[in-house]
Amino acid sequence: MxxxxxxxxxxxxxxxxxxxxxxxxxxxxxxxxxxxxxxxxxxxxxxFEAGTGNADLIVSREPSGLVSVLNTFFYAAAPVDYIDWATFERQLNSPGPRRMPPIALIGDTGWYIPVAIGDSYRGRAVLATTPEFFEKFKPRADGDGWSFAQGRPIEGAFDLVLGSDTARATGLAIGEIVHLTHGAPGPGGQLPEDAHVHTDFDFRVVGILERTGTAHDRALFSHIEGSWRMHASDLGDESARDLETPVAPQHQKVTAVLIKAGGRPGSTVTAAFAPLQSDLTRMTGLTIANPATEVRxxxxxxxxxxxxxxxxxxxxxxxxxxxxxxxxxxxxxxxxxxxxxxxxxxxxxxxxxxxxxxxxxxxxxxxxxxxxxxxxxxxxxxxxxxxxxxxxxxxxxxxxxxxxxxxxxxxxxxxxxxxxxxxxxxxxxxxxxxxxxx
Amino acid sequence: MMAEQRTQQNSPESVQNEAGPALVVEGLSFSYSGGSRVLDGLGLSLGRGEQMVLKASSGAGKSTLLHLIAGLLEPGSGRVLIDRTEIHRLKGAKRDRFRGSRVGMIFQTFNLLDGFSALENVTTAMMFSKIPKAEHDERARALLKRLGIDRHQAPPQSLSVGQQQRVAVARAMACRPSLVLADEPTASLDPENAAEAVKLIREVCAEEGAALLLVSHDPAVAIGFERVEELAAAPAGTGS
Structure with a gap:
């Protein structure tokens, strides 16, 4: 050659x-x-930009808005303080400086959803919330809503939904019973060896989510009512075990509230956003943050x-x-x-x-x-x-x-x-x- | 026979002749930058296919002469014509291409390329010529076969010294040169291999029609050559 x-x-x-x-x-x-x-x-x-979903505001008692975003959307750590849900709802419905309650700025097109983080299962955080979470909250800011690979969203107090990666890693299937552990894991996914396991409350797997590409894939989702009853029982309130009896207000604790300001249907920008943030900021002791701003x-x-x-x-x-x-x-x-x-x-x-x-x-x-x-x-x-x-x-x-x-x-x-x-x-x-x- | 720098005079007419000499050297002088003059008004001519030994003692400037003929050095004065072309009038790449296609060089230490097989050493010589690429491989193999090298893909260092010399000869002949310059081609060989190498070089040059100018200090090399001349050292103290 x-x-x-x-x-x-x-x-x-x-x-x-x-x-x-x-x-x-x-x-x-x-x-x-x-x-x-x-x-x-x-x-x-x-x-990070996509991982905060479609919430306009996050309300918490975290030391800063950024911490509340990292803890609630990315499960970085367990929140250190709680919001009294009943008090928060009352404030939301009370007339503020505008002589109208903040809830008016949310209206029929907006929403507010409580979430509580503090329990875990095999090192994975459990987010307790309401069924609305799967209806109105979108896990990705740039994507669609939740999609179920199997089963359905939470309905009953002790229903449990698995993120896609959690289902894969744990091997849990629909219908299986799960006992949650008290305490949320830190960044390393580690919990104390003597962490309390709520063996007296059976949570049943009712749904497995499709992959979202967010931190929620690694989480589990329980009904917040079940979380309230479980922790009320831990504190000695045996009436919390009776599902016919409403959970006492003092046990209704949430770690954050996700809020979408009201606006015209289909509109992503709403005039209600700024005044709502202003009104909520006046609520004593609460940290109000816009997730997108905090991520930026x-x-x-x-x-x-x-x-x-x-x-x-x-x-x-x-x-x-x-x-x-x-x-x-x-x-x-x-x-x-x-x-x-x-x-x-x-x-x-x-x-x-x-x-x-x-x-x-x-x-x-x-x-x-x-x-x-x-x-x-x-x-x-x-x-x-x-x-x-x-x-x-x-x-x-x-x-x-x-x-x-x-x-x-x-x-x-x-x-x-x-x-x-x-x-x-x-x-x-x-x-x-x-x-x-x- | 030559105790002086001028070996043979050539008329301009012979230079212009279509079938004229393969090599004409006229009044060639050269001094190194330090001032020592190596060549002083040298002249010689070599006809087509003619073979000649230029005997020279060490330091007489035989390598310098060959480098001047090949256009690798610039003369102080005089000129060198190869196939009627004055090589030093060619500049840059033109001179390099001319040298590659018209002049074959054989060195004392062979100067085969490391990392190249015997075959590649020969085909590399044709790479810079006008020989069609399709013919390179066939011609290189034919030359190596002619020179008794069967291990075409062998790296040169795995061949014997005599075989390496023959690969070097094949490379020098690859582009069908009209002039082959051999600089002490037997200095690295034992007497038996040296005689065989000179015989092969002469045979191949004759077959290819190339003129051969072989410079050596070894009198044994000159045996059998019809034309043997001597290059004497330039007079001392004649720095330019």
Whole structure:
């Protein structure tokens, strides 16, 4: 088979296989870091933005709006304080500074849904709520409502619905009985070994949700009435076991209330939102937050860190270019004779120059391609780790445009790194390097 | 016979002749940048297919002369014509292409390319020529076979020294050159292999119709050549 410039480049790279692979690997690591950070940064933003669902406001007694969003929508930790539900409803229906109750701003088109987090099952958080949660709350801001893979939503006080990942991980099926554990797990999913298990209250699995791509997939959903009765019983109120008897108001505790402001049907922007937030803020001791605003605030903080990390990855990529430069530059000392022979055989200086540049570009391309593969693997691992530890589901798939830009940039960087060695090769004296080795 | 730098005079007419010499060197002088003059007004001519040994002692400038003829060095004065083309008038890539297609070079240490098989060493020489790519492989194999190399895919370092020399000869002949320059081609070989190598080089050059200019300090190499001349060192202290 006839020789070609590319074959000569390939042979030259093969002769220096170790140096070539080390240089390419340094590029690969840098490209993988850069692509992983870029991908996860974008995926992170999307996951957090979508993960708060369609609630306009969240009301809690958390120390900050951001904490209440992280605890309620992402199950980061158990809330530390409770809202008295009866009091809250009363305030909601009492005339405020506008001489009209806040509930008027919710109206028939809005909604408010209580949620309580504080129990768990096998390290997974249980969100106690009302059946309305599955009717009106959408788990993704950018998606549809809930969809059931099996069964139905909660109806009775001790019905239980499983998130898709919980069903997969626990193996629970429709109709099975579950005993909840007191206490919500932290980020590591750990509970004290002596955590109290509510063995005297049987919760029955009635539904399994389809995957939503949010932290809710890792949760369980119980009826809030069952939660109230269970904890009332723990506190010695045996009447709570009688389903015919209403739960006493002092036992009706919620950790947050999700609210959708009223508006015209189909409209996503409502004039009621701002005055509602204002009215609720006047309620003593409550933390009122707009989930989207809180997530944006979080992402602004995180994006600064992202930018620092991405800048570091770029610096590492630049240093890998230096590695290519040094590798090729050092190789020139041992390749002068080869270059001289190629010149004798008819290769022009420009041809030699372009061959060295091609070698450099190939190292960059090889490193870039391996880096893309590493980024896919690393992205998957990081996404899995975040899912397991924080409950945030990221889509780690690489986007074509950043990949192409990174690959193109890497090749350009490699070409620039090859300029100095190529110049050395260009200037190599032919006659001086054909003399017999002593 | 040559104790002086001028070996043979050639008329301009012979240069212009269609069937004229493969090589004409006229008044060639060369000094290294340090000032020491290596060649001083050298002249020689080599007819098509003619074979000649240029005997020279160490330091007489025989490698320098070959590098000048091949256009790898610039002369201080004089000119070199190969196939009626003045090689130093060609610039850059044109000269490189001309050298690759018209001049074959054989070195004392062979200078085979690392990482390339014997076959690839030969086909690489054709890569820069106008020989159609489809013919490269066939011609390289034929040359290697002619020179007794069967292990075409073997890396040169796995071949014996004599075989490596023959691969180098095949590479020099690959582009059907009109002139072969051999620089101490037997210096790395034992006497038996040296005689065999010179015989092969002469035979292949004759078969391909290439003129051969072989420079060597070894008197044994000259045995059998009809034309043997001597390159004497340039007079000392004649720096340019």
């Amino acid at each position: 006839a020789m070609s410039g590319l074959k000569i480049v390939a042979r030259s790279l093969r002769v220096r296989a170790v140096s070539t692979l080390i240089s390419a690997f340094s590029v690969a690591v840098a490209v993988a870091m850069l692509l992983t950070l870029l991908t996860l940064s974008r995926a992170n933003d999307r996951a 605030r979080l992402l602004r903080i995180v994006s600064n860190i992202d930018q620092v990390l991405i800048a570091m990855a770029v610096v590492i990529l630049l240093s890998s270019g230096v590695s290519i430069l040094l590798s090729l530059y050092n190789s020139m000392a041992t390749r002068r004779r080869q270059i001289a022979v190629l010149r004798v055989l008819g290769a022009s200086r420009k041809r030699i120059f372009s061959m060295v540049i091609a070698e450099s570009a190939f190292i960059g391309l090889l490193g870039g391609l391996v880096g893309v593969v590493l980024a896919v693997v690393a992205g998957g691992l990081v996404a899995q780790a975040l899912w397991m530890r924080v409950g945030v589901m990221l889509d780690p798939s690489l986007e074509l445009v950043p990949v192409l830009w990174t690959l193109g940039g890497t090749v350009v960087l490699a070409v620039l790194a090859g300029l100095a060695p190529a110049a050395v090769a260009y200037r190599t004296s032919v006659a001086g390097n054909l003399r017999p080795l002593v």
